[in-house]
Amino acid sequence: xQIIKRRKTxxxxxxxxxxxxxxxxxxxxxxxPLFWNGILSFQFWSPYKPAEFAxxxxxxxxxxxxxxxxxxxxxxxxxxxxxxxxxxxxxxxAVLVNTQVRGRNVYRTIVFMSYPVMTVAVxxxxxxxYNEKVGLINYILIxxxxxxxxxxxxxxxxxxxxxxxxxxxxxxxxxxxxxxxAGLQTIPSELYESAAIDGAxxxxxxxxxxxxLLRPSVFLCFVIGIINxxxxxDLIFVMTQGGPAHATDLLITYIYSTAFKLSKFDYAxxxxxVNFLFFLALALLANKASGGEAGAVEIGK
Amino acid sequence: MHRYxxxxxxxxxxxxxxxxxxxxxxxxxxxxTGENIFSYPPAILPQNPHLYYYVDVWYTIPFFRYLVNSxxxxxxxxxANIVFNAMAGYALSREFLxxxxxxxxxxxxxxxxxxxxxxxxxxxxxxxxxLNSHLGMALPVCSTIVCIFVFKASFDxxxxxxxxAARIDGLSDWGIILKIMxxxxxxxxATNVILAFIWSWNNFLWPLIIIRDQDMQTxxxxxxxxxxxxxxxxxxxYAFCVMVLLPGLVIFLLAQKEFIAGLTKGAAKG
Amino acid sequence: xxxxxxxxxxxTITFGGIAFLAAAWNLYVVLNDDGILAGRVVGPDxxxxxSAIVVLAEKxxxxxxxxxxxxTDAEGRFRFSGHTLYHFYLEAYKExxxxxxxxxxxxYFKGQNMTLRGxxxxxxxxxxxxxx
Numbered sequence: 001x002q003i004i005k006r007r008k009t010x011x012x013x014x015x016x017x018x019x020x021x022x023x024x025x026x027x028x029x030x031x032x033p034l035f036w037n038g039i040l041s042f043q044f045w046s047p048y049k050p051a052e053f054a055x056x057x058x059x060x061x062x063x064x065x066x067x068x069x070x071x072x073x074x075x076x077x078x079x080x081x082x083x084x085x086x087x088x089x090x091x092x093x094a095v096l097v098n099t100q101v102r103g104r105n106v107y108r109t110i111v112f113m114s115y116p117v118m119t120v121a122v123x124x125x126x127x128x129x130y131n132e133k134v135g136l137i138n139y140i141l142i143x144x145x146x147x148x149x150x151x152x153x154x155x156x157x158x159x160x161x162x163x164x165x166x167x168x169x170x171x172x173x174x175x176x177x178x179x180x181x182a183g184l185q186t187i188p189s190e191l192y193e194s195a196a197i198d199g200a201x202x203x204x205x206x207x208x209x210x211x212x213l214l215r216p217s218v219f220l221c222f223v224i225g226i227i228n229x230x231x232x233x234d235l236i237f238v239m240t241q242g243g244p245a246h247a248t249d250l251l252i253t254y255i256y257s258t259a260f261k262l263s264k265f266d267y268a269x270x271x272x273x274v275n276f277l278f279f280l281a282l283a284l285l286a287n288k289a290s291g292g293e294a295g296a297v298e299i300g301k
Numbered sequence: 302m303h304r305y306x307x308x309x310x311x312x313x314x315x316x317x318x319x320x321x322x323x324x325x326x327x328x329x330x331x332x333x334t335g336e337n338i339f340s341y342p343p344a345i346l347p348q349n350p351h352l353y354y355y356v357d358v359w360y361t362i363p364f365f366r367y368l369v370n371s372x373x374x375x376x377x378x379x380x381a382n383i384v385f386n387a388m389a390g391y392a393l394s395r396e397f398l399x400x401x402x403x404x405x406x407x408x409x410x411x412x413x414x415x416x417x418x419x420x421x422x423x424x425x426x427x428x429x430x431x432l433n434s435h436l437g438m439a440l441p442v443c444s445t446i447v448c449i450f451v452f453k454a455s456f457d458x459x460x461x462x463x464x465x466a467a468r469i470d471g472l473s474d475w476g477i478i479l480k481i482m483x484x485x486x487x488x489x490x491a492t493n494v495i496l497a498f499i500w501s502w503n504n505f506l507w508p509l510i511i512i513r514d515q516d517m518q519t520x521x522x523x524x525x526x527x528x529x530x531x532x533x534x535x536x537x538x539y540a541f542c543v544m545v546l547l548p549g550l551v552i553f554l555l556a557q558k559e560f561i562a563g564l565t566k567g568a569a570k571g
Numbered sequence: 572x573x574x575x576x577x578x579x580x581x582x583t584i585t586f587g588g589i590a591f592l593a594a595a596w597n598l599y600v601v602l603n604d605d606g607i608l609a610g611r612v613v614g615p616d617x618x619x620x621x622s623a624i625v626v627l628a629e630k631x632x633x634x635x636x637x638x639x640x641x642x643t644d645a646e647g648r649f650r651f652s653g654h655t656l657y658h659f660y661l662e663a664y665k666e667x668x669x670x671x672x673x674x675x676x677x678x679y680f681k682g683q684n685m686t687l688r689g690x691x692x693x694x695x696x697x698x699x700x701x702x703x
Contacts, residue, residue, distance in 0.1 A: 011397075014474055018392040019403065021385040022444040026406075029441040030413045033421035040420065096314050101307050109557060110318040113325070116560065117549045118503045120521040121542040124528055125324045128539075136327060170321070175564065182565045202305075231416045234505040238525055252416045259420050260510060269420055276417045283412060353677040356657055360681065361632065535632070555581055 034276070040269030051266075058270035069271070071246045072254040073278075075161055076229050079168075079250060080282075083225025086169040087218060090176030095210070097177070098184045108181070112174035119171065123238030126167040130154050130239075154240050160247045164239055168232060176221045183217030184210070223286050230279045251275045325546070332543045335536035354540035361537065364544065366516050367523040371502060374438045374519060378501035381443035383493055389444070390452025390489075391478050411446045416506065423510050433514050442501055448493045451566055455489035456482050492563035495556055502549065520545050603684045606654040610661075610687030611647045614668050615695055619647025623665035623693065627651055628673070630658045635673075647690070655682045661691065669693035 041058055043051040062069050093111055097104045114122070129136050130153040138150035153163040187210065195205050233252045236242065242249040242257060249257075255275060259268035330336075333350040358364055393404065422441055431437030459482055467477055483490065505521040512518055518526065524545055531538050553560060612623045621643055628637040638656065641649045657678045664670035671691050678685060 011395075011474070015392040015395055015397050018388040021381075022389040022449060023403075025385070025440070025444045026410045026446070028425060029422050030410045030418055032425070033418035034413055036421035036424070037417070093314070093317055096310050099307075099310060101310050101314070103311075104314075107314045107318055109554070111321050112561070113550065113553065114321055116499050116503075116553045117546050118505075118521055118524075120503075120505055120524050121328075121545050122324070124524070124538065124542055125328045129324060129327065136323070170324070174321075178561055178564060227414065231414055233416065234503075234521070237505075237509075238528065255416075256419070256506070256510075260423075265420055265424075272417055272420060276413070279414065279417070280412060351677075352679065353658075356677065356679055360657060551585065555585055 037269045037272045037276070040266055041273045043266055045266040045269075054266065058267050059274075061267065062270055062274065068246045068249070068254065072249045072251055075247070075249060076251045076278075078161060079165060079229035079232070080226050082165045082169065083222060083228070086173055086225065087176050087180075087221045089169070090173045090221070091180055091214075091218070093173070094177045094180035094184055095206075098181060108177070111177055114171050115174040119234035120238050122167070122171055123235045126170070126235075127154060127239045130163055154248075155244055157244055157247050160240055160243045164236060164243075164248050167239065168228070168235055171235070172224075172228060175224065179220055179224075180214065180217050183214045187213050219286065219289070223283065226279075226282050226286060230275065251278075328539050328542050328546075332536055332539040354536040355544065357535070357537040358540045358544060362523060362527055362541065363516060364523070364541070367518055367520045370435065370517060371519040373435050374508075375498055375501045377435060377439040378442050379494055379497045381439065382445065382448060382497040383490060385444040386448040386452050386493055387478065387483065387490075389449045390456055391474075391482060393449065393453045394456040407446050407449065415441065419506065419510055422507075426511055432511050433517050435517075437511050438504075438508050438519070439501070441507065442497070442504070445497070445500075448496060451489050451492055451563075452486065455486040459485055488559075488562065491556075491559040492566055495560050495563045498552070499549075499560075600680050600683075604680060604682040605684055606652055606656075606682035607684045608651040608654060608687075609685075610649060611690045612643050612649065612663050612665075612671075612693065613647060613690040614665075614693050617692075619643075619690075620665050620668055620693060621645045621647055623647065623649075623663055623668070625649045625651075625691070626662045627654060627656070628660045628662065629656050630660055630675070635660055653682075657681045657683070663691045663693060665693060669695045 042054055042056075044054045044057070045051045093107075097108050097111075128134075130138075132138060132150040132152040132155070135150070135153075137153070138147075141147050142150065151159065153159050191209050192205055195209060200208070229250065231252060232250060233256065236248055236250055236253050237256075240248045242253050246254070251271065252275070255268050255271045258264050258271060330347050332354055333352070334347045335354060336348070393400065418441075426432055426437045426440070429437070431440065463481060464477060467481055472480065503521065504519075505525070508519045508522045509525075512522060515526075524541055527538060527541055608627070610625075612620045612625065614620045623643045625641045625643065626637050627639040627641070628635050638659075639651055639654060641651055643649045657680060658676075660673040660675055662671060662673040671693050674691070676685075
């Protein structure tokens with residue numbers, strides 16, 4: 001009995017040892033920062049003086065006096081609202097790629113190619129495509145006669161955010177397509193065959209069979225789209241640096257510039273808390289709406 | 302399902318493919334000819350292509366240094382990820398007291414995106430004295446929960462009869478991991494390698510925060526700094542873009558299947 | 572058997588190929604980077620010009636600054652050696668014969684050995700001109 005107990009203790013010890021490195025990293029870089037953020041948001045923090053307790057000063061500043069914050073918040077919401085567009089496009093592409101055409105793997109690769117490449121390079125390319133004087137997009141629009149002169153896409157208040165959203169959709173559409181493809185391939189073809197025998201048209205097959213069975217995948221894409229709007233730092237930073245007067249600032253870029261350009265760590269911590277709570281609420285909502293475990297995705301990009 | 306014409310599908314998919322490829326083709330063309338930076342209208346076919354912008358990039362930017370930094374950090378991250386995640390995945394596939402708590406803990410950590418932690422992570426890295434260092438860049442991403450669960454699922458799938466037989470033969474726990482579990486989980490290892498590599502290779506925000514020295518910069522950082530210096534006045538910027546895109550594309554094209562499998566597995570938790 | 576599959580692996584081929592190309596390129600560079608730049612100068616009448624002065628100027632992103640100067644021999648030939656430039660201008664002139672406007676050259680690596688294919692042709696001097 002003693003030997004078994006000692007072996008069990010040894011085994012327990014070994015298992016905890018195996019867990020330690022990962023646990024240590026998560027504690028150090030996820031859990032502690034989360035709480036430290038919370039604490040920081042209630043302090044006046046400066047690298048030179050000891051911190052003082054600030055009560056709700058930063059939150060007041062954020063909600064009542066900071067117009068930029070509300071602009072940034074709204075931008076993030078708009079970014080999220082654009083996810084369905086990307087998902088719908090990706091769904092169309094996925095359905096087409098899922099057919100028996102020759103070379104569909106080539107198409108799949110080409111569409112997906114935009115995702116694993118470096119976002120910084122993508123940002124530089126798109127920023128230059130949108131260039132007012134020599135950008136390709138302006139050239140095409142002018143050649144087609146749609147406009148007379150080049151539009152300064154990334155310098156105008158109204159067009160900057162949609163332009164960035166288009167670039168972001170370009171980059172992420174491959175990812176959506178892959179997920180939707182995986183979902184499409186789990187639908188057994190007998191369903192389609194029996195529906196065809198029963199006389200259902202293509203469109204009706206799509207509506208009644210494909211769409212309902214794809215719900216988990218589509219919700220997963222929604223969750224990814226939401227997460228993307230909270231973490232999409234590289235593209236915005238390179239393309240517009242937050243845009244003409246915060247027109248393209250998302251919460252994460254605003255937090256970065258407040259913390260590391262203006263060195264207002266305490267206010268940025270309060271922003272981060274709000275950011276995190278907003279994100280958490282949306283993620284839990286999406287989870288509930290999809291009826292259970294839609295899958296939490298960790299995008300480390 | 303078999304009798305519809307294929308050509309409209311090819312037409313649509315072909316158009317989509319062209320749209321998706323335009324940015325790549327455009328940047329390649331400009332890096333070779335330097336047109337379209339000042340001249341207008343932009344030409345479609347390259348005239349007078351030359352490789353001299355690549356020479357400019359090589360000599361005016363410490364490209365090799367940035368490449369080496371990126372490689373070092375990525376290698377550290379991938380190695381640490383495989384080791385730590387496999388260990389944690391194995392531990393989670395055994396039964397022990399407190400396992401449920403640990404799993405709940407991990408799941409809740411998954412809800413904390415990296416971007417939320419940047420300020421305290423910066424302060425912590427500063428306290429540890431790891432600013433401006435490879436280790437500092439690698440440390441926060443040395444373990445990811447998604448990959449732990451991938452390993453756990455893979456290890457759970459190993460039939461316990463195999464493990465029991467090995468135990469009876471006297472194999473220690475380490476032996477079990479190394480000799481039985483890992484060889485049967487090559488796809489989990491491949492997923493881990495791919496995901497960890499891509500995340501750390503493309504990681505921009507974290508090095509941006511903690512790196513101040515110019516020669517510790519990684520490729521994304523070097524590229525964005527070059528952009529602010531040159532601001533699109535020279536084809537060398539686009540040559541730099543191409544040189545930076547190439548490794549990612551090459552690796553992606555080589556490891557496509559593992560890549561796609563890894564992303565779908567990682568996205569649909571566990 | 573295992574060795575063959577190890578070698579025919581697409582990763583090995585790609586990375587091995589890249590490593591091989593990099594090594595071959597470096598070898599080529601090492602063998603050819605003595606910084607030798609040779610050419611000849613001819614006058615407006617296509618005859619070689621002895622004792623003409625050739626100026627080699629480095630072009631950086633911002634400025635062009637002269638680095639070396641050589642004089643052509645009796646047959647109008649000149650030779651620089653030991654330069655470490657990859658982007659430069661060449662300019663030639665001779666009193667009483669003419670001068671050539673600065674011509675841009677680019678190399679693939681610093682100090683690549685190069686022999687000019689065509690001669691540097693001097694034109695009749697025009698009044699304006701800034702000489703180093």
